[in-house]
Amino acid sequence: MASPPQAPPLHRIAAPRISAEDVVVFCDFFYKKTGISMDASRRYFIDKRLEDRMAANDCNSFREYLSLVKFQPGGAEMQALINEMTVNETYFFREDYQFACLTRRMLDEIADRKDPRRDRIRIWSIPCSTGEEPYSIAISILEDWPRASDFDIEIIASDIDTRALARAREGIYQARALHRVSPRIRDTYFRKLDGENWQVVPSLRESIDFGVINVSSPTQMARMRGIDVIFCRNLLIYFDDLSRRQTAEHFFDALNPGGFVALGHSESMSRISNIFVPRKFPEALVHQRPLP
Structure with a gap:
């Protein structure tokens, strides 16, 4: 009895190979565009995301994809790449001692x-990620600063990741993002949705001005002036020394005299620049643009 005909073998199309030289070229390009420093130690992270974007654009090589990113009118793929390469992981009232310092001192x-x-x-608030920080700032002021009703207060929240900003504007979070939020605060400023999802109330969502700002762009940073407090937490750890100094100088120019910068707990302005004055309050160490 004759054997049935064998089906032709299936050929899987392999993802375009990314070489060590490609990674070096990419890291240099991405650094110049964003100020974010990456190297071969993050090879798996870089390769996976580049391969995903190359496949999405039917690019057969890294060089083909890089040309697309560099020369595409409008820069949509550059933004998609930034969205893939940035990490957004946070929660409400993270490092809340700085919010206490804001409402009690600054x-x-x-x-x-x-x-x-x-x-x-x-x-x-920069980078604002998916919105937990600027919403936490607003709630802290409403709850804990007695003079809040005396002033017009503007909260600006920016990031380079447009997907994160879309989530921030929507203001929908799972319960784990609210694990440090008391039931009273939760029921006042959030509304229960389906499952474990909660949404920030419309009045609070509409009070935050969300937008794209890239700290490595002098043109974009030049638009930021007259700021009184900057929360820039856990961003500078991704920069090299030059990008950190440049960002510090941008912040100095953006602040009013006497304005403050709050960094992440593992970041130190004294190791970046001496243009700010350290202020050690009971709640937190922050950095101040000197008064005239």
Whole structure:
């Protein structure tokens, strides 16, 4: 009895190979665009995301994909690449001692130099990721700063990841992101949705100004002026020394005299630049642009 005909073998199309030289070229390119420093130690992370974007664009080689990113009108693929390469992992009231410092110390100093009838207090959260930080800032002010109703307060929240910003504007979070939120605060500023999802109430969502800002772009950073407090936590750890110094200088220019910068707990402005004055409050160490 004759054997049945064998089906032809299936040929899997392999993902385009990314060489060690390609990784070096990519890291240099991405650094120049974003200020974020990566190297071969993150090879698996880089390869996987590059392969995904190359497949999405039917690119047969890394060089073909890089040409697309560099020369595509409008820069949609550059933004998609940034979205893939950035990590967004946070929760509400993370490092909340800095929010206590804001409402107990920094805001009073700032308010004492302003006229509530005409002056606005401006706070900037960068990178804001999916929104937990700027919403936490707003809730802290509403709950814990007695002079909140005396001033017009603007909270600006920015990131280079447009997907994260879309989630921030939507304001929907799973229960694990709210694990440090008390039931009273949760029920006041959030609404229960299906399953474990909660959404920030519309009035709070509409009070935050979300937008794209790349700290490595002098043009974009030049738009930021007249800021009183900057929260920039756990961003500079991804930069090299030059990018950190440049970012510190951008922040200095963005701040009003006497304005403050709050960094992440593992970051130190004293190792980056001496243009700020360290202020050690009971709640936290922050950095201040000197008064004239």
